[in-house]
Amino acid sequence: MPANALQLKWASFVKIQEMQLIKNIKVGIIVALFLSLGLMSNAFRADLPESQQQSMPLPMLADTLKKDAETGLVADENLYMVKAQCISCHSSKLIIANRFTRDGWKQKIRWMQANHNLWNLGETEKQVLDYLEKHYAPTASAARRKPLKDIKWYKLEEK
Ligand code: HEC
Numbered sequence: 206m207p208a209n210a211l212q213l214k215w216a217s218f219v220k221i222q223e224m225q226l227i228k229n230i231k232v233g234i235i236v237a238l239f240l241s242l243g244l245m246s247n248a249f250r251a252d253l254p255e256s257q258q259q260s261m262p263l264p265m266l267a268d269t270l271k272k273d274a275e276t277g278l279v280a281d282e283n284l285y286m287v288k289a290q291c292i293s294c295h296s297s298k299l300i301i302a303n304r305f306t307r308d309g310w311k312q313k314i315r316w317m318q319a320n321h322n323l324w325n326l327g328e329t330e331k332q333v334l335d336y337l338e339k340h341y342a343p344t345a346s347a348a349r350r351k352p353l354k355d356i357k358w359y360k361l362e363e364k
Pocket residue numbers: 290291292293294295299300303313314317321322323324333337
């Protein structure tokens with residue numbers, strides 16, 4: 206083999222090695238990025254006061270809770286009552302999208318009773334509230350913001 210051909214072969218061998226190296230570095234950078242993102246989100250979590258950390262459910266936990274296929278509501282022994290009382294007028298999504306304390310849920314029920322013809326739940330109200338309090342209570346990560354306080358209203362004036 207002439208020396209030139211050997212050199213050429215060697216050069217292409219080196220080239221391939223370089224390309225491989227660059228590819229490995231790229232993969233390395235992407236992995237490092239993901240790792241640092243994960244660490245950063247953990248760091249933010251650690252900044253929350255302890256009380257909030259405890260009330261914040263792990264995202265995984267929410268996924269492992271069994272959901273009722275028909276309504277998407279969390280399955281438990283009181284679900285049947287919620288299905289009987291709460292989803293004939295509107296979708297269960299209205300429940301899933303909200304988080305209230307037990308008292309908050311009670312107020313919502315009173316509000317629907319006063320304005321939207323919701324019937325008296327009688328004995329079953331306790332079961333419904335037990336269920337809502339257990340599965341749809343406010344959490345740090347999924348709650349409506351607090352109502353605004355000390356709002357300074359002002360008049361819009363035409364010029
Ligand atoms: C008789 C009909 C009726 C029944 C039964 C009913 N609701 Fe409602 N509910 C309504 C109406 C009407 C609205 C207002 C919908 C809208 O604003 O689009 C509403 C709204 C809501 C909202 C949203 C409130 C908000 O502030 O945005 C929630 C949460 C809710 N209902 C939960 C429940 C629960 C829990 C039950 C079972 C105890 C229930 N509903 C049963 C009629 C009903």
